[in-house]
Amino acid sequence: MILLVLSTLFFLPWWTLFASGVDWPFPVFVTGTVVFACWLVSFPFLMARGHGRRHSDRAARIADSTLGMIWVLFTWSALGGLVHLLLIGLGTGGPDRARIIAAAVVVVSTGLLAWGHHEAMRVPRVKRLDVSLPRLGGGLDGTRVVVLADTHFGPIDRVDWSTRVAETVNALDADIVIHAGDIADGTPAQRREQSAPLGTIRARLAKVYVTGNHEYFGEAQGWLDRMAELGWEPLHNRHVVVERSGDALVLAGVDDVTAGSSGLPGHRANLQGALTGTDPDRPVLLVAHQPKYVRHAADADIDLQVSGHTHGGQIWPFNFLVRIDQPVVHGLSLHGARTQLYTSRGAGFWGPPFRVFAPSEISLLTLRSGDGPATAPRTADTTADGTPT
Template identity: 80%
Template structure:
């Protein structure tokens, strides 16, 4: 019709049906591409690259990988969508970890096969030997990685020297937990044993740096309950991570308060020992602003409002990427988690694209130091490969260089 305007969605209106279909088709296409990319190296290296397996072995391997590609999206939707089926989530998460390890080592095995072929090493049996080696290495890493994920973390000890720290606070013991990720695998007993380890460290301050759970406080009540038994002399403080913003973030702040912790929801508390004081400040996760929850965003000015600027500040912020704001504000020490140290190698290389640090102590600007924990638990796949979990004991010292212990 002459004079008719093209169909354009105005602000607040739903996009046209055709646009929604194209968007859905685009997301589906990306998902299919990712699944194919993950499965192609294992299929090629283990079954198809001249290994000469009997036909039933070739067909069986092909069918298993194809079936996983088809089933995985449905398992993820059932496990992490509206239904929140823990059983489906366990299957989806575990299988994703298995495929990721197979992808990594199959790709490396394929490269090794090409190099050996170029050097004319191995002869006709080379491809089969590579396939067997990849299978054995992957199985060993998955077994070891599962043990590493499920065990109680070892304690990592570190001295952190803060020039502005008063002598009365020299030797203050700060225990850091992060990324416990209580989730589809019931780890209530694990949580209780973590609490026992923490209580054996004689902490002055205990910090939980966020990503407490995958699930609401009601669903993860039993797993989080042991946190109520954590002991400290001066304070127990907690900040939200990005995962709380898909699992009732305000509910987790309330839950931790009920357990006796101080939720540092863009606020601070002051602790004192020997006549000297330390400001413990915390901010919401950087994803909070996009969550739609009123009053939730990372607000460092609000967190420090009323604090004496001459006092040293320990800031808890879930993601290391918040450190530029901390450095600009002259924070003495930021404590973060989020990265898991990569959790399953070589994912640490991808984490480094998004975060300034993957793990450990680092310096940013003249005053600010950042400690990034590898995390106490795990997210999703119940594996940790070359990225061990940790309970961290930071001993604060007055002046001098920071050293590991």
């Protein structure tokens, strides 16, 4: 199945660029075919070397970039093929039709990859959002919650990026800062320098963290310990209570839904354990890495769940595939009578260093006490100082 998928991903762009009636000179055809063949054959070996036991960051960088490039080429080759068929049906385009389509695929793909790499590597914009929680006491009205998710420190050294992200978060003057999981691809020892700036992040009331699925590809317990070392409160199926002006908010967190199959003792998503000892009259903000955990949150009448995981799809049109597995790709949504879910697109990227039509974000949620859930909240994308983008 893997070989079939890989062959399809590489075959369609090769066909569009070199064999679909483009009639290039023979040396061009041979060169293109050899390049694609070598690309296809080397890819699985680079993936195994980069993400297998050897953990070669150099191999991972090449393999991940290849995956992003071939996905974009595949997508726009497919769209180019549809345009080609439409032009044939309309009887337009002439003998150079195939070459024009091939050139357009190359130009569009190159442009999107260049732009997508810039989007992936830049410091995320700040997405500002008002969220109304009916049970929130007036003393906590206006509480500023910063959501950071999916930093994915990995094979590309992003120490400077991590430092600037921390500076951006601190400029938001948060009461609560949440890291919703997927800190890194690798172990705490491998990504120690990249994760170090997280220790500089400040919050008035609490800094909390839950594991994501990628922590369970490395050392989940090690990341819980590392975040505690950096001054964060790991919500490992537990909760903390924050108070201001006589009103309280429960901050609860659960392990990622994949934790139960990790084999690590004591690791599994356990909402009942996270809520043990809480006052049922107090509002609850639950941190769970994957949006699909919201069905459990809704059953428990949680007020607000905060998640990441989806990356907003990261590279269009992958968002449609994400939607098959998750109830929401990004933004605020209502589930059941009370439970709201906020899904962040995340700050970093997994694997391919590209973001196409799925911008990264750091989210600033301003909690408001009110009479009902905010199904159409006020939102804005800004820089850290509040300048609209």
